Amino acid sequence: xxxxxxxxxxxxxxxxxxxxxxxxxxxxxxxxxxxxxxxxxxxxxxxxxxxxxxxxxxxxxxxxxxxxxxxxxxxxxxxxxxxxxxxxxxxxxxxxxxxxxxxxxxxxxxxxxxxxxxxxxxxxxxxxxxxxxxxxxxxxxxxxxxxxxxxxxxxxxxxxxxxxxxxxxxxxxxxxxxxxxxxxxxxxxxxxxxxxxxxxxxxxxxxxxxxxxxxxxxxxxxxxxxxxxxxxxxxxxxxxxxxxxxxxxxxxxxxxxxxxxxxxxxxxxxxxxxxxxxxxxxxxxxxxxxxxxxxxxxxxxxxxxxxxxxxxxxxxxxxxxxxxxxxxxxxxxxxxxxxxxxxxxxxxxxxxxxxxxxxxxxxxxxxxxxxxxxxxxxxxxxxxxxxxxxxxxxxxxxxxxxxxxxxxxxxxxxxxxxxxxxxxxxxxxxxxxxxxxxxxxxxxxxxxxxxxxxxxxxxxxxxxxxxxxxxxxxxxxxxxxxxxxxxxxxxxxxxxxxxxxxxxxxxxxxxxxxxxxxxxxxxxxxxxxxxxxxxxxxxxxxxxxxxxxxxxxxxxxxxxxxxxxxxxxxxxxxxxxxxxxxxxxxxxxxxxxxxxxxxxxx
Amino acid sequence: xxxxxxxxxxxxxxxxxxxxxxxxxxxxxxxxxxxxxxxxxxxxxxxxxxxxxxxxxxxxxxxxxxxxxxxxxxxxxxxxxxxxxxxxxxxxxxxxxxxxxxxxxxxxxxxxxxxxxxxxxxxxxxxxxxxxxxxxxxxxxxxxxxxxxxxxxxxxxxxxxxxxxxxxxxxxxxxxxxxxxxxxxxxxxxxxxxxxxxxxxxxxxxxxxxxxxxxxxxxxxxxxxxxxxxxxxxxxxxxxxxxxxxxxxxxxxxxxxxxxxxxxxxxxxxxxxxxxxxxxxxxxxxxxxxxxxxxxxxxxxxxxxxxxxxxxxxxxxxxxxxxxxxxxxxxxxxxxxxxxxxxxxxxxxxxxxxxxxxxx
Ligand SMILES: [Cu+2]
Ligand SMILES: [Cu+2]
Numbered sequence: 001x002x003x004x005x006x007x008x009x010x011x012x013x014x015x016x017x018x019x020x021x022x023x024x025x026x027x028x029x030x031x032x033x034x035x036x037x038x039x040x041x042x043x044x045x046x047x048x049x050x051x052x053x054x055x056x057x058x059x060x061x062x063x064x065x066x067x068x069x070x071x072x073x074x075x076x077x078x079x080x081x082x083x084x085x086x087x088x089x090x091x092x093x094x095x096x097x098x099x100x101x102x103x104x105x106x107x108x109x110x111x112x113x114x115x116x117x118x119x120x121x122x123x124x125x126x127x128x129x130x131x132x133x134x135x136x137x138x139x140x141x142x143x144x145x146x147x148x149x150x151x152x153x154x155x156x157x158x159x160x161x162x163x164x165x166x167x168x169x170x171x172x173x174x175x176x177x178x179x180x181x182x183x184x185x186x187x188x189x190x191x192x193x194x195x196x197x198x199x200x201x202x203x204x205x206x207x208x209x210x211x212x213x214x215x216x217x218x219x220x221x222x223x224x225x226x227x228x229x230x231x232x233x234x235x236x237x238x239x240x241x242x243x244x245x246x247x248x249x250x251x252x253x254x255x256x257x258x259x260x261x262x263x264x265x266x267x268x269x270x271x272x273x274x275x276x277x278x279x280x281x282x283x284x285x286x287x288x289x290x291x292x293x294x295x296x297x298x299x300x301x302x303x304x305x306x307x308x309x310x311x312x313x314x315x316x317x318x319x320x321x322x323x324x325x326x327x328x329x330x331x332x333x334x335x336x337x338x339x340x341x342x343x344x345x346x347x348x349x350x351x352x353x354x355x356x357x358x359x360x361x362x363x364x365x366x367x368x369x370x371x372x373x374x375x376x377x378x379x380x381x382x383x384x385x386x387x388x389x390x391x392x393x394x395x396x397x398x399x400x401x402x403x404x405x406x407x408x409x410x411x412x413x414x415x416x417x418x419x420x421x422x423x424x425x426x427x428x429x430x431x432x433x434x435x436x437x438x439x440x441x442x443x444x445x446x447x448x449x450x451x452x453x454x455x456x457x458x459x460x461x462x463x464x465x466x467x468x469x470x471x472x473x474x475x476x477x478x479x480x481x482x483x484x485x486x487x488x489x490x491x492x493x494x495x496x497x498x499x500x501x502x503x504x505x506x507x508x509x510x511x512x513x514x515x516x517x518x519x520x521x522x523x524x525x526x527x528x529x530x531x532x533x534x535x536x537x538x539x540x541x542x543x544x545x546x547x548x549x550x551x552x553x554x555x556x557x558x559x560x561x562x563x564x565x566x567x568x569x570x571x572x573x574x575x576x577x578x579x580x581x582x583x584x585x586x587x588x589x590x591x592x593x594x595x596x597x598x599x600x601x602x
Numbered sequence: 603x604x605x606x607x608x609x610x611x612x613x614x615x616x617x618x619x620x621x622x623x624x625x626x627x628x629x630x631x632x633x634x635x636x637x638x639x640x641x642x643x644x645x646x647x648x649x650x651x652x653x654x655x656x657x658x659x660x661x662x663x664x665x666x667x668x669x670x671x672x673x674x675x676x677x678x679x680x681x682x683x684x685x686x687x688x689x690x691x692x693x694x695x696x697x698x699x700x701x702x703x704x705x706x707x708x709x710x711x712x713x714x715x716x717x718x719x720x721x722x723x724x725x726x727x728x729x730x731x732x733x734x735x736x737x738x739x740x741x742x743x744x745x746x747x748x749x750x751x752x753x754x755x756x757x758x759x760x761x762x763x764x765x766x767x768x769x770x771x772x773x774x775x776x777x778x779x780x781x782x783x784x785x786x787x788x789x790x791x792x793x794x795x796x797x798x799x800x801x802x803x804x805x806x807x808x809x810x811x812x813x814x815x816x817x818x819x820x821x822x823x824x825x826x827x828x829x830x831x832x833x834x835x836x837x838x839x840x841x842x843x844x845x846x847x848x849x850x851x852x853x854x855x856x857x858x859x860x861x862x863x864x865x866x867x868x869x870x871x872x873x874x875x876x877x878x879x880x881x882x883x884x885x886x887x888x889x890x891x892x893x894x895x896x897x898x899x900x901x902x903x904x905x906x907x908x909x910x911x912x913x914x915x916x917x918x919x920x921x922x923x924x925x926x927x928x929x930x931x932x933x934x935x936x937x938x939x940x941x942x943x944x945x946x947x948x949x950x951x952x953x954x955x956x957x958x959x960x961x962x
Binding site for chain 2: 235
């Protein structure tokens with residue numbers, strides 16, 4: 001084995017940029033995920049603002065139709081795959097090992113590979129802007145408009161390949177977290193004591209593993225249609241466009257829960273801490289998460305009520321969709337139960353969590369409205385749906401993520417954020433969100449279809465569209481406040497203690513930010529909310545530090561393997577030799593990674 | 603259970619005025635959007651949209667009550683249980699089985715209650731039952747990038763972007779697509795159904811009042827999706843039949859010399875209009891890439907419902923179609939517009955306008 005030519009030794013204490021490129025520390029990777037996803041979130045937000053500018057009034061000519069189509073496609077794809085999902089991944093990375101009492105994830109190098117591969121996917125997708133135009137068929141990419149006959153440029157190709165690359169990243173990460181949660185729990189950390197955030201992440205990872213292959217298959221079929229002349233979706237050759245819709249939504253609906261379950265996990269951590277009470281109905285909250293994850297597979301055709309599946313199929317999917325509201329409602333009641341009789345501290349993360357309950361309830365209710373196949377025929381593909389998805393994704397996932405950033409900010413950075421500015425940012429955000437998205441219910445019910453770049457003044461849609469556009473400006477301001485608060489506090493905030501909130505779960509038992517090895521001594525868990533219970537019983541011991549914890553060393557190879565995928569991704573679209581080059585680099589990376597030596601502990 | 607539901611529905615119906623007026627006030631007055639807007643889903647003028655709106659209101663009321671309960675609970679708790687400086691650690695309540703059962707069972711009952719009208723509405727909107735006047739009128743609607751073709755197979759008639767139906771009768775519309783996905787939607791009459799290539803659909807609708815109804819393509823279909831609209835014209839049975847028999851005649855009878863000149867340009871190789879458009883009664887114009895223009899002048903709008911049919915608009919359209927409707931396939935494929943042949947002169951456009959406007 002020693003003769004293997006690429007057996008170069010691992011980097012030891014790399015500094016500067018190499019520190020980040022070679023890191024396999026789950027905390028650093030978490031931060032990389034978070035920062036990258038946030039930058040992409042801003043890009044997606046700018047895309048949204050451009051669209052809102054065009055829709056501010058009837059017959060505007062700010063954005064031409066082709067660009068508009070690219071903008072809504074990129075906005076949707078970016079927000080879902082490059083912003084909210086990786087922000088979830090940032091939390092998984094940083095928190096799961098800390099919450100279960102582990103020193104790292106099960107496969108630290110695979111974890112680095114997931115991040116770099118995600119970044120490769122993000123670069124491929126956004127590079128399309130500069131290489132002949134972004135994809136323009138919507139984030140749902142309904143056949144047959146994605147076919148070569150209707151879409152000649154490379155935009156769709158970039159979309160396909162980037163989603164495939166992102167799929168690799170997501171699957172690798174999901175497997176990693178499943179194994180981590182099953183195998184790396186500290187002694188005594190049974191599944192019935194697992195923090196709720198980790199539980200929801202666990203369900204999310206399982207959903208990811210099951211859902212992503214479905215879209216991978218669909219994308220491969222589409223890729224073959226476009227690249228090699230097959231006829232899966234080419235209608236002029238007898239292809240079936242409905243097949244795409246089924247595959248897409250069999251992935252797409254569980255994807256909705258992939259986006260919302262981590263958010264529910266975050267909220268389920270914030271509310272108990274600031275109520276000074278345990279989560280109400282812990283087993284019920286977990287069980288309803290599992291039920292939601294399971295039932296998420298039985299409702300996909302509610303996205304297809306107008307496709308003509310017939311009254312029987314529509315009834316079945318209407319009923320299953322209504323049923324999924326039950327476990328969701330139960331969660332909301334349990335959160336209220338958590339607050340009930342608590343001692344509530346209404347600081348910034350808590351405000352976001354309470355905001356989540358309110359807006360997510362609205363999104364849930366409009367969701368049940370769409371489940372009515374008959375009346376959904378009036379709502380499908382209108383702004384009413386746009387309102388709904390923003391209430392669940394923006395007013396659900398994202399609001400919880402922002403709350404989570406504030407909540408764990410001391411843990412992530414070792415510093416405190418500015419509370420006053422945090423609250424101001426929250427109120428600005430919350431109000432701006434209602435101004436932006438609530439009017440979309442009205443424009444939708446007033447007959448405004450989605451994905452239109454212009455409308456006439458005779459429709460009566462001007463007023464509420466203008467309000468929505470004003471709302472987006474306010475949202476942008478609120479995000480500036482958020483970013484300013486985070487950046488300035490990160491640089492110069494007050495130093496945070498290990499447990500600034502008097503919180504309940506294990507991550508608060510160690511210093512902020514945690515040492516590289518997390519736990520000098522792996523804790524033994526005796527209770528649910530172990531840290532809180534031990535504090536109550538006075539059983540906490542002085543934190544010890546350690547110099548001789550053996551941790552896996554950094555590695556060049558995950559980065560190299562992902563770099564190969566990046567090159568191969570461009571190659572498949574633009575030039576086969578480049579694709580071969582990229583694939584070779586990935587092979588070398590993976591091969592060298594498998595034979596990489598372990599440096600001696602020094 | 604079922605009779606209970608019927609009873610509730612009856613109460614709802616008898617209290618309809620209050621029930622409908624309240625949300626209308628709530629939704630429309632405060633919102634400032636008038637239900638008279640051309641695509642309002644509240645201004646229902648046919649049985650299908652009405653049934654869909656009734657279902658919407660059931661959900662709206664239930665949803666409103668649920669939201670108010672949650673919101674009131676949230677604000678009550680926030681005000682009541684806000685931390686005070688002298689708070690001791692609150693009781694560590696881990697849950698309550700009775701409560702869990704209650705707040706699981708109540709939503710289940712609620713959902714069951716909604717499920718009944720829900721499924722009923724799905725079946726009721728899927729086909730007309732015997733209580734409607736039904737002369738079995740069937741129209742084929744074909745979605746094309748980016749306009750609608752309407753065919754009346756019984757009458758051997760094809761028209762575009764404007765569909766006529768008799769008022770007070772259930773009409774079946776079969777839906778097809780020639781290229782990508784589209785969706786047929788007349789909000790005041792019925793919810794949308796998609797037009798899917800290789801996968802024919804249909805819907806039924808009925809207009810209770812005569813008038814011009816707005817329709818819009820509701821499934822993203824490419825560049826000019828926003829400008830893919832149509833009009834549905836509901837008229838009395840007599841007017842409808844008169845319209846049919848008029849449409850079956852040949853329109854080209856004019857003796858105006860300018861129109862005559864336009865006709866010649868239309869049929870000329872240089873302009874090439876005939877290759878894409880059909881004008882019934884001429885032996886050259888039999889193309890089918892563009893809308894059938896036989897009775898073009900009798901239509902109120904053109905270019906898929908976006909332009910009022912008048913002299914000025916028609917000039918604009920024939921001069922620079924891409925400016926009026928970016929991306930449209932006439933601008934893209936016709937030699938006089940895509941630069942592969944000389945563009946039309948002002949004189950030629952005047953002649954073509956005169957010709958097209960004579961096609962009554
Ligand atoms: Cu769904
Ligand atoms: Cu369309």
